[in-house]
Amino acid sequence: MERLKEDHGSISLGDRDPSDPSRRAVELVQRGRMILDVAIVDLEESEAALGTYHPTSWFFRNALTETQKAWDRLVTDMGDPAVEQAIRHAPIAVLTIDIDSRRSVLLILIDGKTYRAEPVVGTALAPVQWRITRLRPPLEHGPYYVSALRDGSAQCDCGEWIFRSAGPRPGSTPPPPCKHLAALRSLGWLEEGRQRLWHENSW
Numbered sequence: 001m002e003r004l005k006e007d008h009g010s011i012s013l014g015d016r017d018p019s020d021p022s023r024r025a026v027e028l029v030q031r032g033r034m035i036l037d038v039a040i041v042d043l044e045e046s047e048a049a050l051g052t053y054h055p056t057s058w059f060f061r062n063a064l065t066e067t068q069k070a071w072d073r074l075v076t077d078m079g080d081p082a083v084e085q086a087i088r089h090a091p092i093a094v095l096t097i098d099i100d101s102r103r104s105v106l107l108i109l110i111d112g113k114t115y116r117a118e119p120v121v122g123t124a125l126a127p128v129q130w131r132i133t134r135l136r137p138p139l140e141h142g143p144y145y146v147s148a149l150r151d152g153s154a155q156c157d158c159g160e161w162i163f164r165s166a167g168p169r170p171g172s173t174p175p176p177p178c179k180h181l182a183a184l185r186s187l188g189w190l191e192e193g194r195q196r197l198w199h200e201n202s203w
């Protein structure tokens, strides 16, 4: 695969048309990686709850085998460096899994790991909040909460963010975003909250 072009001054992949070949390649890899993670977790949970030889576990084992084959083919076609670059790229793919007719789960890839992202009812000081939970391996100190604050700043409660917040910064420079904050911001999910706030204030 052609190396992804994201030179300074060019349009970032996330802002390109969905038909853009480079964007589609990254989206395909990210989607494939998340589907593989879901298949692994499905089997683990089925085996833990029902046992190794239960028909449901058998079903999920076959599903995982097929998903793994598809992933391996993708890696062979694109090559390890392009795949690695795509899964580390800011999230492009958003995987929506319907639980039932009214509820669905949003999955995104952050730094190569699949996370569930859930919008949380905000507060006056933090009108936009997301709870993010890593699928595998599970977070030791999670889930994390990423918030866009009323004053326009944003924060996370992961170790990376806390470490960065504590570091020396000239003046009132905000700390560099952690990977979770950067991911949600790149999707525009923090800005959408600001739009909601703006609408609320306009009433």
Ligand SMILES: [Zn+2]
Binding pocket: 144, 156, 157, 158, 159, 160, 161, 178, 179, 180, 181
């Ligand atoms: Zn974080």
